[in-house]
Amino acid sequence: GVDLEFEIDHLFGLYGVGHLPINEFASVYALAGFTQGEATASASYQGVSASVSDDDTSFSYGVGAEFNINSAAALTVEYVSYLDKSDYQITAFSAGVNFKF
Numbered sequence: 001g002v003d004l005e006f007e008i009d010h011l012f013g014l015y016g017v018g019h020l021p022i023n024e025f026a027s028v029y030a031l032a033g034f035t036q037g038e039a040t041a042s043a044s045y046q047g048v049s050a051s052v053s054d055d056d057t058s059f060s061y062g063v064g065a066e067f068n069i070n071s072a073a074a075l076t077v078e079y080v081s082y083l084d085k086s087d088y089q090i091t092a093f094s095a096g097v098n099f100k101f
Contacts, residue, residue: 002045008090009038009053011082013060025068035060035082037090058083066098074098 015033022028035058042051064078076096083090 002043005042007040007042009040011035011037011090013082015060015062019066026065028063028065029078031060031062031064031078031080033060034058037083056083056085058085072100074100 013033013035015031017029017031019027019029036055037057038053038055040051040053042049044050060080060082062078062080064076067075069075074097076098077094079091079093081089081091
């Protein structure tokens, strides 16, 4: 059979973020900006292989929420649409911890 592989080589972005506080422990936010990314697709069949790389730039947007644990740390959850083109889309849900120092 054919062995197919798709790999995102990198994503770089620049975003502006606006927070709307709900109370002292939580806020919601929106982000907007631009993302540049590069990806490689490879295929191999019976010892013959080929690959192609491409890069693209797109307007990016997302929403999230931040929950303060204490004055030095917060939990975040967010959804971001990084690249949105007519033939593909790269989106992500993420969760994280922010440490303030």
